[in-house]
Amino acid sequence: MTTTAPATSAPGSPAPAMTGSPLRALTMPAMLLGIWVLFALLSPQFLSARNLSMLMIELSATATLAVGVLLVLLPGHTDLSVGAGAGLTGGIASVLVFQHGWPAPAALALSFVCGVVLWSLMGLFIVRNRIQAFIITLGGMLAFKGAFWLVIRSATVPVARGGESNLYAAITTYYLPAWAGWSLVAAVVALLSLLTLQGRRRRTAVGAALEPLEMAILRLMVIAQALALVVLVCSDYRGLPLAFVILCLVATVVHILTRHTPFGRYLYAIGSNEEAAVVSGIPVQKVVITAFTLLGGIVAIAGFMSTAYAGASTTTVGDLMELDAIAACVIGGTSLKGGRGTVLGALFGALIMASLLNGMTLLAVPPELKMIVRGLVLAVAVWMDVRLGSAQ
C-alpha cells in the first residue's frame, strides 16, 4: 500500500533523483580506491607527501573547470570552449604582467572580467537565438584559441618577470603553512557544526523530522577527519597548496549555489524538462545566461591555475582541458542531457582523471598509452553508471 506518511526516514537527505542511487554513489569511491591501491603497489612514491601535494595542484585546475562546466551541463547545455578560454585568460594576464609591467592582481582582475564578459555574451547568444551550445562553444573554442595565440604572439610568456615572484606565480607555488592549514580546518569544522546545530534547532522548533544526532555527529567527524588528513599529508611536504584552497572555495560556492538556492534548483529543473520549467514561471533564459557567466569567471580562475602551473603561457596551455572537465563531470554521474549531477561527483571524477595521469607519469607510461587509458576509463565509468542506473 502506498501511504501519505511524511518522509520520516531521511530528512534533509539529498533527493535520490538528483544524486543517483546509493549503489551508483559507491562506484566512484570504489574506482578511485582501486586506482590508488594499484598505483601505490606499483610505485612506492605515489603515496608520498610530495607526490600527493603535486597531485592536489594538478587536480586543482581540472577540478575547478569541471565544477564550472557542471553549471552549464545541469541545464542541459555544454561547453567545448573552456579549455581554449583557460589558455586565453591565462595568456591575457601573462602578457599584461610580463610585457606591460602590470601588477599581478590588476592583470588577473582584468583577465577575470574578460572571462566573465566573453561567457555572458556566449550565453546570451545561445539562449536568445536558440542555437545549440555545442555549436556556439565549438566556434568559441576555435576563436578563443586563435585569440590566445594572437595575444601571446604564439610565443612563451612567463607569468612573472625573471626571478621575481608575484601573486600570479604564487597560485601554484605558494603553500599555506601548517598552522594556517590547521586553523582553516578548525574554522570549517566549527562552521559546519554551528550550521548543523542551527538546522536541528530549527527543525525541532517547527516539529519537522530530525535525523538521529549520531548520524549528524558521525558525518561531521568524517568530514573533519578527511580535512585533517589532507592537512596532515600536506604538512609533511610544504603545506597546503594555495591552488587546492582556491579549488575548495570555488567548489563550495558552486555547491551552495546548486543545492541551496533557487538558482540551483532551476538549473536542475531546466535540464530535466525545459518546457515545464518555462510554464512553472522559471526565468529560463536568465538562469542559463547566469550559469554561463559564472562559468566564465571559473574558466579564468582555472586558466590562471594551469598557466601558473606551466610557469608560462605557451600555445598548448588549456589543450583538451574542456574534455577533461566534461569527462570528470560525466564520470561523476552528471547527465549530458541535463538535470542530474553534483559538485561532489564532479570532484570525484576529476580526482580519478588526475590520479590516473599522475600515477602513469610516475610509472613513466608513454604519453600515447596514457591517452588510451584515460579514454578507456571514461568509457568504462560511464558504462558502469548506465548499468547501475538501469538496474534500479
Add this chain to the structure above:
Amino acid sequence: MNGPAPAPQPSAHLASGGASPALLEARSLTKRFGGVTALHNVSFDLRPGEIHALCGENGAGKSTLIKTLSGLHPHGSYEGEIRLDGVEARFRSLADADRAGLAVIYQELALVESMTVAENIFLGRERRHGPWIDWARTHRDAATLLAKFQIDIHPETPVNTLGVGQKQLVEIVKALSKEARLLILDEPTAALAGAETGILLRILRELRAQGVSIIYISHKLNEVMSISDRITVLRDGASVATMATAETDIPSIIRHMVGRKIEDLYPRTRTLTPGKEMLRVEHLTVAPKAHAPACLHDISFSVRAGEVLGIGGLMGAGRSELLLHLFGAWGHRTSGTVVLQGLPHPSPTPATSIQRGLVMVTDDRKRFGLHLDLPIGTNLSLSSLHNVTRGGRLDPVAEEQINQKFHAALQIKSPGLWARAGSLSGGNQQKIVLGKALMTAPQIVFLDEPTRGIDVGAKLDVYQLINRLTAEGKAVVLVSSELPELMGMSDRIIMLHAGAVGGVFARTPFNQEELLAAAMGQR
C-alpha cells in the same frame, strides 16, 4: 465508506454461449515494487474475439497489469502465471510478447516524428529489396493497410504534420501491421476528438469480427459500455469484479471502481453573486508568431471572482492557445487589451503572470507540467521557491513543511516527497501539477483539461478543488472537451469556433445542442 471490497470473482463464466477457452489468462498475479504491492492476486482472462475492458481508478493497477501481461515486467519479477493458448507464457521482454502476437499501444505515442507514416508503420520491419529499402512496397503496403481501415491519411505524410488523433490511428495501424492477434490499448481515446474516437471504435469492432482479442483501458465509461463485451474492474491492485457489459451499467461500474456510490459526478457549489472583475480580455487577436496570420480573432470576455468560466470548442478551435497566450507561454498579440486585476497585462511571460496571481495548469502534464525525473517535493515548490528562500538561500525546513502541507491537502498517494514524480499514477501526477500551481497563492487559475486521463475519484477531487477555489473568491477558467464536465462545473460558458467566440452562454441550465451548435459555428 462501506464494508470490505467484494470478493474477487475472476473469470466468472457468464451466459455468453459456453466456455470458449481463454486466449490469454492471468492466474493470481502478484507484483510488488519494493514494499508496495501493485497487483494482488489478480486473475483475468481474455477470450478469442472479445473486447475486454479494464476499468479502475489511477493507481488501481491497470498499467501494472498490462505491463506484466506484455513482458515489460519480465517473467520472474512477478508471482503467478500467465497463460497464452493454455500454455504458460514466460515473456522476458516486450519483444517476446511481440513475437507471440501481442501488441500494446501505450498512451504515450511511440512514433518517430521526423519520419513519414509509412516509415513509422514498418519501422524495424522495413520492406526490403536485398540490402536496400523497397520504397515502392513500403508505400503500397502502408496505403493498403490505411485503406483497409478507411483511414484517410497519405502514407508519405510526415508524422510531425499530423494531429494527435491521427497519430493515434497511425500507431494502431502500426500495431495491426504486425498481424497481432491480441491488442492492448491503454487510454487510446484520451487525446481524440469525437470523430476520431468514432473511427477508432469502428476499427476495433472490425478487428473483433476478424477474431482479434482486445484489452481496452479507458476512463471514458460510455465508450467502454458501447464497445466492450466484458468489463473487469480493478481496485487497489485487486480484481474486484468481472461483468458482462450487457448486464451492467455505468453507476455500478463506478461503484466497483471507487468502492462507494457517487451521487453527483459534477458537484459544483455555486456562489450566488460573483465578485469583482479579475480578468478582462478585449478584442484580442493573436498570431502564432510575429508576421504570421492570426489564429485567435477578436476575442472578448471577462472573469469575476468566485466564478468558473468554461471554455469549450472542438479540437483546434484555439482553447488551449487562448489560455497559453494569456498566461504568456504562446503567441504574438497583434491587437487587443488584457486587464489583469485592474492593471494592463501587455506582454506576459509565465513568470510575470505567476507574480501577478495568474497561474495555469496545462493539458499536457508530462510535457509542460512536470519534471518527471525530479522528486515530488521539488516539483511542488518549483514555482514558489521565493517563499522559502531566506537571504538568497533555500530554507529546507520551510520548503519541506509547505510541501508536506500540499502533499497532504491534495491527498497525493506516494511513498513520500522524495519519490520521483514520474513514478506516480496519472491522477497523482495531476495533483502535483495542481499543487504546484496552487502553492503560488493565485487569484486566477487556468485549468486546461484538468481531468484528462485521470480516474473518477481523482476527477471528483479536482472538482472539489474548483469549488474550494471559487469559495475563496478566486476565479477559475476551465477548458474541457467533455461537454458534461463543462456544463456541470461552469457558471458561464464560451464556445470557441475556429479561433473566434462562437457563442456565450450565461448560467445554467446549459443546453448541450446549443453549445454544440456554437462550437460548429452555426449560431
